[in-house]
Amino acid sequence: MASVEHATLQNGIKLAVNIIATDFGNPNAKVCECLLRRGFLTKPQISKFTELPPDKVKNCLQVLIQHNCVQAFALEQEGGGRDTTVVVTQYMALIDNIIQRLRFAKFITVVSKELDKEAREILEGLLQHGRLTLPQILDKAMEDAGSDANRDAYNESFCKLVRSRFVERFPAPEPFIPLPTDEENSKQSRPKARKFFVKEVTLEERALAAAIPMDAERFSLLDEHDGDSDEDKNGGNVSGSKVGEKRKRDSVELANELDLLKAKGEPLWRVNFEEFINRLRKKACVEYARATYDNTAAVILESILKGTKSTENTVSLSLDSIFEEVVKNEGPAMTLELVRCSLEQLHFCSEDDDDGYSINLKDIIDKARLEEVESLVLKRYGHDAFRIFRSLSTGRALDTDQVSEKTLTDKKDTPKILYRLWQDGFLQMEKISITTGQKQTNILSWSVKMDKIWRKVLDELHHAALNLSLRCTHELEKDREISNMSKSADKMMSKELESRLRRKRKVYFALSSSLMELDDAIMLFSNFPV
Structure with a gap:
């Protein structure tokens, strides 16, 4: 899940709607925008708000679900009678997945570097069609490759994609969300009794969590050969559609066919965006280390991240293990002392008690974000504003005079700069009343709220x-x-x-x-x- 709440970002919604309109046409974009702006809805509600006929709404939802842009879920609600409940199918748009479509070229580049040509072609087919069964994946790859294609090679490449977690089983098409229990209701009714603040889980988050299977099933290859029916072995094409055909024309037809296949028990596969984002996050951290420190720091960080395969923010390894990974990737040119000296210079690295080192990726991301904002402030408002913003972002709240003294900014210009940064949302302002004797003075306190x-x-x-x-x-x-x-x-x-x-x-x-x-x-x- 993204760390920033997209629901409050209007330009993010506009960007997502434009992506859907470009890839799938205006009716699909209309349904998508309705869900993004109104939250989860039923089919009749979508039809009402978009003024599209029910059959058109159904087709649009099929296309959007097929391409991982919408998630359906069955919500249990209280019925009209006593102790009765009804189950209603709701739909919600996945804005993160929609914007991921901008990164398809990056995903293909990642697989091209790590795996083989066949894996790249399989990934391209999945990115284009959203979700496919294994026979469809192999058939479409074979069609593109021509007569010289080797089905066993594509089958092995598909296994590599799953083992690398680039491809996963399609989540539950309509997970069931039950009514909250009495215990859950009592916890929600007494938020002040909690000692610590706990972020409330939204209905959308519950639906997504319920849809994703456990890892053992999510990346399971146990029935990878089950799709090789007699028809498949004889060269039968399940889908009957070519990869090169336009999505706007064949998406509904493919969605209907995939639903039929799923009803027969054939597992569906899709691209795992989460794994690609994890790889791109690590790459961004390595490039930040290269730009901030040197190539040695980047090589060491990249070796550590390759060695752990961890998705956590904090990665810990012993010095010997780090050196082993560095030598494995870079050869004997690196010495143990060079690795140790480089680790001690990194602000995002700390030494453990047992001769190990911990790398904090959160520190890298936070620092990279801050530098991006500082660069924006410098270009937009000038050097004085840059010094003021940096001072407030790394320290406590200050009043106007304190800001002027600490940043050596002219006292006449400081209030103007502060007001401009405040009006544009880069600073927070708070009025504080101070009483000295019988005199009351109002001062302005300035601070930075990073979130x-x-x-x-x-x-x-x-x-x-x-x-x-x-x-x-x-x-x-x-x-x-x-x-x-x-x-x-x-x-x-x-x-x-x-x-x-x-x-x-x-x-x-x-x-x-x-x-x-x-x-x-x-x-x-x-x-x-x-």
Whole structure:
């Protein structure tokens, strides 16, 4: 789950709706937006709010569920009579999964580096179709590869993807959420009696948790050969659709077919976004160590993360184990003393009592986030504002005079800078009344609330990503228009149009690259759990 609550980020919703509209068309985007803005709803409610006919809503939900953008769940509610209950199917949009669609190219790159060509092709098929059975996965990969393809090689690559947790079984299509027990109700009615604050689990979180099976089942390969029926062995194609066909045209047909297959007991598989985000988080931490310290620090951190395979924020290893991993990855060039000296210099590394070291990934992410915000403040407001923000972000709350003295900022300019940062949401202001004798004085206390700043910056990043996405779509449409004109124009005119087309493609490539870089910042503030 993301560490920032997306529900409060309006630009995040707009970005998600634009992604769905681009990939699956406006009706699906309309259903998606309705769920994102209103929360979980039933089919009749979706039909009412979107003004779409019920059969259209059903088709849209099938497509969105197939592509991991919507989760259904059966909610038990109190009925009209005494001691009676009813079960109602509700639907909720998964905004995190929708925005993951921006990262499909990154996911493919990860698999290309770690596994083989066949694994990459299987992943591409799953990313395109959302969920497939094993026979469908193999058939579609074989279709793309041509006559020279080896089915056993693709089968083995699929096993590698599951063992690496890049692919998982599709979660329960409609998990059951029962009414809260009397004990749960009593706990909710007495929040003040709790000694410590406990974050309340939302209904959406309960539904997602109920849908995901235990790891033993989630990544199980026990029945991987069960799908090899006689029809499959004879080359029968279960799906009858090609990978290259447009999603907007065949998604509903494929969803209906997959539902039939599932009813027969054939397990469905999908891409495990969680594992890819974990890999990208580790990569971001390594690149931060490289930029902040040196290549040696990056190599040591990367070796530690490879050696543990942990998804936790804190990773602990003995010095000997760390050195062994470094030598395994980099050869004998690294010495034990060099590794020890480098570890002692890292701010996110601490030495344990038993000659071991603990790496805190949370410290890296927090520091990287803070530097991104400081860079934004410096570019937008100047050096004085940068010094003020840094001082307040690393210390306690200060009044206006204290801020001026601590940051050596002109007393006339300090209030203006503080007010501007406060108005734009980078600072918190609190009025404090101080009584000395019979005189009462009001002072302004300034502080930084990091969680609110993370949310603000993330919303701005979503807005920038939305603008880039819209511009990319606009340039792509221009490419199509110019390409069509070039085919119908005379030879001389065609050369001029082809030159324009090449320029447009360069612009599109630059915009796409910028969007990928911007998405790195979005993941930093959104998807990397801390």
